[in-house]
Amino acid sequence: MLVLADGEGILIDAIGDKQTIFDGMDIHLGIGGKWTEDVVGTNGIGTALWTGEPVFVHAAEHFCAGIKSWTCAGAPIRDPFDGKIIGVVDLSGHPDIFRPHNIALVTAAAREIERALADSQNEERMRLLEAFISSTRNYRSSDGLMIVDRHGRAVYSNNVPLKDKKRFGDTVRQDGRNCRLPELSSSGFLDSVATSLPRDMQSCNVCPLELDGDVRGVALVFPKIESRAVSVGNVTAPQRLQTDRSLIIGESEALLSAIDVACRVGETEDVTSLLIEGETGVGKELFARLIHARSQKSASNPFIALNCGAITKELFGSELFGHTAGAFTGASREGKAGVFELANGGVLSLDEIGEMPIDIQPFLLRVLEERVVHRLGDSRPRPVDVRLVASTNRDLKREVDAGRFRRDLFYRISTVSIHVPPLRERGADSVLLIEHFNRKIAAKKNGFPLHFSNEALDALLAYHWPGNVRELRNLVERLHILLNRGFVDLGDLPPEIVMRHPASAHEGSTSDGAPGSASPVLSFEDAERQAIQNALIAEHGNLSRVALRLGVSRPTLYRKLEKFGIRRGFI
Missing domain, CATH: 1.10.8.60 (Helicase, Ruva Protein; domain 3)
Incomplete structure (x- = not known):
């Protein structure tokens, strides 16, 4: 039988003699079986993965007694992109198939698979380049360009400064081989690309590239900038934390303060549950995604979002915790995993948690405390490692006082609270x-x-x-x-x-308050210039306090001063 295993040693396909395939099931040599060395010891699949070389393991050379009546030859399959081992092709059977050339056979099969992968990758690369050329406007030849496929691989690079390449760990070429960006998930692809970038590179333009109606890659365009430091007179703007432009747009102090808290929470593993509060439409889920992206542990793991306001009371338990086959009328025949299991290792975002029925809340509290779930109809505990990000547009303290939300659950999820400011407070x-x-x-x-x-x-x-x-x-x-x-x-x-x-x-009033004449209306730019000048005078030229008074960041203030030709010395 000829079997194909993935990079984790798990069999994903098998073909060959029917009797041999049937016999293989007795030793778990079938689809889904795991054959790494740490599981079954020396064998053609696991040893090929470990050594990175073709191997032949015959009869008693196997470690486990149950497989000493088998012979196998395995050869690793490498990704043509970066040389990483992604699988093994293996020829297995009873000892009478032993032939010295079996190892050459599987090696040739592995090389043929690698050639097919290389052809496919080259075709994908050319199609992504064509998609960029046909869909992107305003690209200048002096700009930096990096094209990334959906697997996080930088398949093309031009004019990207060496210092920026090194921030990826010498990504585009390293030791003569290509390398990849941090692993990206297929869900929320554009968000994952942007949040995987180093902080000081997140000002680049992220352009989606579609093939056959699906987003299959992105183009990262780095506009050519003569100097990264912005100066006004003799003042140089300091570098401050740059937010991810593809996720959260804004420079007001209120927003940056909330972003700073979210980033610090995301970068620590101590906070396993938190609460995001804000009005409808302020972008609470974006903050949940930012926390997920900033987490070193869960950034490459699942992000699962569930809107509690869109679920009927009867289905809440099933959606959260899952169910077994036939657990209730209408239950899936195969059973179903709940969102806690789906988010295992990553982040679970429960939007509008204030809508959760109060009789479900004790079960949620128990899961948060014990870190295990029980599917409906099943007594078996299933351990879960999930960071819960709850969000609400309600005043949960008032809901607690009114008896509509459990006090113990409120304190459990609000270890850290982040208030997302409404747009009217963001200048x-x-x-x-x-x-x-x-x-x-x-x-x-x-x-x-x-x-x-x-x-x-x-x-x-x-x-x-x-x-x-x-x-x-x-x-x-x-x-x-x-x-x-x-x-x-x-x-x-x-x-x-x-x-x-x-x-x-101003309609119907004069400048001195008398009706009948209108006071002059300044243009948008004139009003902005006047506001900056007034703030400079009021704060005696202290730019930090001017930025705070105007509700903008210091870099934005520097740009405005330069735009209007205003110097602090004018006062």
Whole structure:
């Protein structure tokens, strides 16, 4: 029989004589069996994996007594991309098949598999390059470019500075072989790519590359920048923690403070459960994904999200803990794993946990305390290692006082609480978000970004945003769909936004308070310049306090000072 095993020594396919395959089942030489040396000792599969060389193991040379009546020859299969062993092809049977050339046979089979893999990888590489050329606009030959496939492999690189390559561990070429980025999951592919980048490289543009309707890779474009330090006069902007631009957009102090807490929680393994609080639409799940990405232990493991508000009371237990076959009417015939098992080793995000029925909450508390789950209808405990990130738009303390949420569960999940600020408390972040969604939606439609008038931006900045970031994103998408021209004016915005336009506050009043004449309305840029100058005067030129007063980061303030030609010495 000829068998194929993966890099973990687990058999994934077998062909050959039916009687031999049947006999192999007696020694677990069948699909699903594990044949590493630490499990069964010396054997053709496990020893080939261990040594990285073709091996022949005959009869009594096997370690285990039960397999001494077999002969096997195994050869490792290497990934043509980086030379990593990814499997073994093995010829096994009773001792009468012993022939010296058996090892040459499996070696030839392994080389043929490697050639087929190399052809497939080269074809995929060419198709990704063609997808980049056909779909990406505004790429300059001076920009750095790295194309990554869905397995995290850097299949192409150009103009990426050596110092940036080394941050990946000499990724693109190392000892004459290709290497790969940190392992990426197939779920949330773009998020995984972006959060796998070193912090000081996360300002690059991440462009999805689609093949046959699926995202099969990304292009990382590193715009050429003459100097990474931004200077204003004699002041040099210090490097500060850069947030992942593909996940969370914003530079306000309130947001950066929440991000800082999330990053620190993600980087420690001591906190196994935490609570994210915030209004609907602020992006609580993005913070859960950020925590998952920052975790050294779980970043490459599952991220499972479950919305508690979208599950009926009857199905809560099954969704959380799973069930056995026939555990209840309508149960799956094969049984089903719950989200705790699916998230084992990674992060489980329970959104809107305040919607969880109170009679289910004791069982959740027990799982968090004991780290084991019991499927419905099954008494067997199943250990789980899961970091729980709960999120809610409710005031859980008030829910506890009202008896709708268990006090002991609240204190268990709120060891660390992160408050995600609403958009109205994030200052000029709305402008950054408008620009982000504007470009993202334009790229998706193969079009051009919209241009907003100063009046339109004034109105958007003054709006309360009850739906937060989700409402803003939907508005930008609607403008892309409805407008036939590439310009957005005040009249193109919804009435509820226009009503809060700053000009309306001055209608019917004069500068001295008398009705009948309107005070002058500054343009968006003039108002921004005046606000910065006023803050500089009020804070006596202290840029840290100016940035805090304006609700922006120091790097953003430096860029604005340079843009408007403002020096601290003007005061």
